[in-house]
Amino acid sequence: QVQLVESGGGFVQAGGSLRLACTASGHNANTYAKGWFRQAPGKEREFVAAITWSGRNTYYTDSVKGRFTISRDDAMSTLYLQMNNLTTEDTATYYCTSRARHQGSDYDDASTYAYWGQGTQVTVSS
Numbered sequence: 001q002v003q004l005v006e007s008g009g010g011f012v013q014a015g016g017s018l019r020l021a022c023t024a025s026g027h028n029a030n031t032y033a034k035g036w037f038r039q040a041p042g043k044e045r046e047f048v049a050a051i052t053w054s055g056r057n058t059y060y061t062d063s064v065k066g067r068f069t070i071s072r073d074d075a076m077s078t079l080y081l082q083m084n085n086l087t088t089e090d091t092a093t094y095y096c097t098s099r100a101r102h103q104g105s106d107y108d109d110a111s112t113y114a115y116w117g118q119g120t121q122v123t124v125s126s
Helices: none
Strands: 002-007 010-013 018-026 034-039 046-051 058-060 068-073 078-083 092-098 120-125
Touching: 002 092, 018 034, 018 092, 018 120, 034 068, 034 078, 046 068, 046 078, 058 068, 078 092
Parallel strands: 010 120
Antiparallel strands: 002 018, 018 078, 034 046, 034 092, 046 058, 068 078, 092 120
16 A cells, blocks of 8 residues: 655645645555646546656646646655646646556556545635
8 A cells, every 4th residue: 555645735826836745655655657636626637747657757738748847756755746837727636646556658547546645735826
């Protein structure tokens, strides 16, 4: 089992920045691909970004490319999401997630992830 705890959410004005962190603990906590998803009120949970187990490859949904950066520090067992130039469309609860085994490249598929954090709220005001 892997436990994930997010932090770093909050209120920010449009154009501002936030950095989310996700600390992992448990067996094989740093072994597999990880990602961030988000869910806005009344909407489906959507993929934001993912990073492979090695950290060499990253993937982003189109709406955040060039603004968000995902990274991992396995020595600290922490996953990050640096979010710049935030817009009101980024307002959502952000969830950290981790796979439990090596799988295919469908990193935007939430069903391929086994572990989820409790979420952290990001609110962007205009």
